[in-house]
Amino acid sequence: xxxxxxxxxxxxxxxxxxxxxxxxxxxxxxxxxxxxxxxxxxxxxxxxxxxxxxxxxxxxxxxxxxxxxxxxxxxxxxxxxxxxxxxxxxxxxxxxxxxxxxxxxxxxxxxxxxxxxxxxxxxxxxxxxxxxxxxxxxxxxxxxxxxxxxxxxxxxxxxxxxxxxx
Numbered sequence: 314x315x316x317x318x319x320x321x322x323x324x325x326x327x328x329x330x331x332x333x334x335x336x337x338x339x340x341x342x343x344x345x346x347x348x349x350x351x352x353x354x355x356x357x358x359x360x361x362x363x364x365x366x367x368x369x370x371x372x373x374x375x376x377x378x379x380x381x382x383x384x385x386x387x388x389x390x391x392x393x394x395x396x397x398x399x400x401x402x403x404x405x406x407x408x409x410x411x412x413x414x415x416x417x418x419x420x421x422x423x424x425x426x427x428x429x430x431x432x433x434x435x436x437x438x439x440x441x442x443x444x445x446x447x448x449x450x451x452x453x454x455x456x457x458x459x460x461x462x463x464x465x466x467x468x469x470x471x472x473x474x475x476x477x478x479x
Contacts, residue, residue, distance in 0.1 A: 314371050318418050321366040321378065323358065328375050329368070330357045336401035345438045349399045360399055363387050367423070369415040377402040377415040381423065381433075390434045391457060391469050395424045397435035416451065425474040432473045439466040 321329060330352060337350035348356065360366055365381040380399040382388050390396025397419070402412035424433045435453065437444040445468055449455075453470035460466055 316414070317370040318415065318422070319368060319370065321361050321368050321375075323361060325368065325375060326354060326357045326361060329361070329366075329378055330354050332375055332378060332403055333357065333399070333401045335404050338404070340441075343441065345440055347438070349401065364398065365395075365423070366399070367415065367419055369411055369418075371411075375403075376406055377411045379415055379419050381419065390436070391459070392432070392434045392471060394432050394434050394471070395428060395430050397433060400435075413451075420472065420474060425476055429476075430474065432471050434469060434471045436467040436469045439468050445470075 333349050333352050337347065337352075340347050340350040352360075360380055363382075363386060365383065367379055367381070368375045369377040378399065378401050379397060382390055382396040382398050384390070384393045384395070388398075390398075397416070400412065400416070402415075420433055424430045434456065435448065437448065439445075439458070445455075448470050451472070453472045455468060456471040457469040458466050459469070
């Protein structure tokens with residue numbers, strides 16, 4: 314099966330909305346207020362328009378998505394770096410490494426090799442039972458926290474991206 318990594322387009326909005334709502338069902342059940350968890354079509358379209366929204370596609374179906382908010386964009390992250398936001402994996406495919414593959418591709422091919430950024434950041438809710446540990450296993454280091462008025466403290470992480478020498 315061929316895997317395609319690409320930027321999302323406006324034509325992907327409905328498929329991304331369906332994927333996101335299914336993927337974020339556990340977040341809603343935990344009572345954590347992530348924007349993606351209760352997204353509507355307009356918010357998905359705004360995300361595609363305002364951010365670098367990437368998808369991993371297999372057999373013509375979007376299996377995972379992750380967006381980058383840029384320091385110069387309307388919703389910059391906390392450290393003046395590309396900021397990972399809105400990460401979702403199709404819950405129907407199980408734990409097959411699809412999300413990890415997309416994150417690695419965005420971290421290396423986009424943030425490190427294309428944007429030439431030295432690091433990337435992301436944030437998650439302190440109340441989430443497994444995301445902080447997952448990001449730490451991926452090499453992210455806690456770098457701050459803030460109450461953004463969403464009913465939880467957001468823990469910010471940063472990951473250094475080392476450019477290999479030619």
